[in-house]
């Protein structure tokens with residue numbers, strides 16, 4: 001077991017952060033009673049640390065265009081500030097208060113909590129909007145929670161966001177790509193709408209750069225309408241005080257296998273602490289599935305009855321119903337253990353959680369514009385993330401956080417904040433969004449942190465090759481505008497558009513829905529062989545995308561049975577999510593005039609539609625390769641078919657992949673075999689045929 005803490009013997013620690021402050025010294029002066037029997041909601045609201053700052057916040061918002069609020073996790077920023085604004089009249093006269101979050105789950109859960117606190121019907125006065133889901137009522141909703149990505153999309157219909165009086169950008173320190181874009185856009189809007197007030201909530205370290213960003217006055221001649229009037233300096237307010245004490249524990253020695261360490265830590269907590277649920281932060285669905293399996297086995301070996309434990313996964317690919325389980329009260333006599341990705345890292349309050357176990361890693365996107373390779377890698381988290389994770393304990397009573405890394409590592413090696421997503425991402429989606437908003441000079445956009453010019457140029461190239469941008473780098477009509485309208489990666493959107501013309505939209509919409517979630521398979525530690533055998537039942541020689549179609553059809557034939565899923569190692573909740581997304585995509589397609597048409601098992605046209613979007617991801621098997629090495633056509637990089645693919649070891653000569661993941665090698669996930677002549681057919685401007693090889697068109 002990870003040899004790191006001896007409950008009852010070790011003192012709670014105070015750790016100095018880089019700015020000389022104290023990171024984990026949660027005040028326990030709050031008047032909450034210990035345990036879960038807290039008082040009325042009104043009393044709870046008044047006991048939150050932020051309550052003391054209510055008047056100051058309202059004064060600053062009134063007198064400043066931009067107010068930056070810095071506060072500890074759990075101080076009440078997200079749930080309280082929108083209510084204060086409403087109470088002060090900022091939603092009068094039909095106006096709306098917006099609060100953005102980087103993550104969908106946070107939007108849903110915080111909106112529901114605020115509706116409950118206000119005693120109003122969810123979806124009426126308080127509502128939310130996330131991609132594919134709008135729970136608001138036009139003309140009635142006064143406080144609206146939404147993802148920052150959705151707010152960007154709203155600008156396509158209403159460029160000045162006229163219905164909002166105040167927009168609060170929450171968790172800005174996370175520096176998600178959409179947060180960075182929306183901050184740049186909001187700064188621009190403010191120049192034309194001095195009546196729009198912004199609140200930006202952030203951790204200390206990012207607050208300074210955000211304040212500097214909003215202070216900057218830049219004259220960029222030539223851009224219409226950018227006359228620059230006096231710009232008020234942003235106010236910064238620091239909210240002191242936290243919820244409850246969170247005791248931080250570190251391992252004594254670095255752990256080699258964090259999955260095993262997480263399981264043994266959970267078991268020790270269960271043994272040594274008599275009440276309270278546990279939240280474990282892991283990196284992704286694979287980790288989570290494996291850890292759940294291991295925990296169930298070891299708990300059983302340790303003599304625990306499986307009925308004692310309620311072990312639940314939490315990641316973005318789950319259906320709403322399965323995510324809701326995590327928020328439901330723990331049944332009497334059980335202990336809940338939630339295994340989550342960083343989806344639960346910010347803004348969430350899970351009521352019973354007293355213990356947090358933090359593995360110290362998360363899956364992060366990294367993009368190399370030179371090789372044009374984007375990979376999802378397991379990378380160490382930042383101190384800011386570690387603080388957020390610990391902050392999930394101590395929300396309704398004192399808690400403990402067990403970090404599966406050493407204190408020395410935390411103090412000396414862990415970076416203070418992560419690299420902003422905009423500087424480590426493929427910018428294709430970002431560029432198309434800005435273009436759709438009429439921002440043509442992307443390099444000259446007012447960035448909080450500039451993305452690399454190489455990544456920008458790559459994105460322009462890809463969009464040009466997809467036929468989304470014209471020679472003047474403007475959106476083409478109708479393709480460019482239609483692709484921008486579909487809220488998916490432009491390659492997936494282009495695939496959907498092509499399927500309308502090729503007569504296989506019925507099949508492609510299923511494939512797009514499956515590719516929008518992490519995985520439809522259940523991965524069970526130690527049952528790899530069984531999973532592979534199950535996959536073979538649906539295997540299609542063409543590859544993974546067609547295999548997904550087989551699974552989907554068989555799932556429908558089974559009457560959407562969970563038993564059937566279980567028997568076939570198919571994740572039932574993932575399949576339900578596929579059906580949800582599919583329905584939403586169908587509605588968008590209808591709006592765009594793309595009729596649903598089936599190609600009746602002509603898988604050649606299905607593959608051609610995939611290529612219409614993903615032709616840039618073509619790879620060729622290396623001649624004489626014994627280990628299945630492929631070269632990407634675009635940049636001649638070595639890549640391999642991922643072992644989870646149905647084409648693993650089959651190694652067709654030519655393939656197109658959906659995404660790359662990086663571990664010891666670059667692996668292609670979701671792969672389909674192709675005829676190379678289809679590449680030229682789909683993108684003659686991109687490829688020139690030089691039999692037997694291809695070269696990139698220049």
Ligand SMILES: Nc1ncnc2c1ncn2[C@@H]1O[C@H](COP(=O)(O)OP(=O)(O)OP(=O)(O)O)[C@@H](O)[C@H]1O
Pocket residue numbers: 048071072073074075076077078079080113243346347348349351391394395396
């Ligand atoms: N769903 C909920 N059920 C019970 N209490 C809740 C709920 N949501 C919030 N709270 C209470 O309100 C407190 C403040 O939550 P809030 O999300 O507003 O804080 P925050 O300052 O935005 O924190 P964070 O930065 O972690 O999002 C929580 O610590 C908890 O005590």
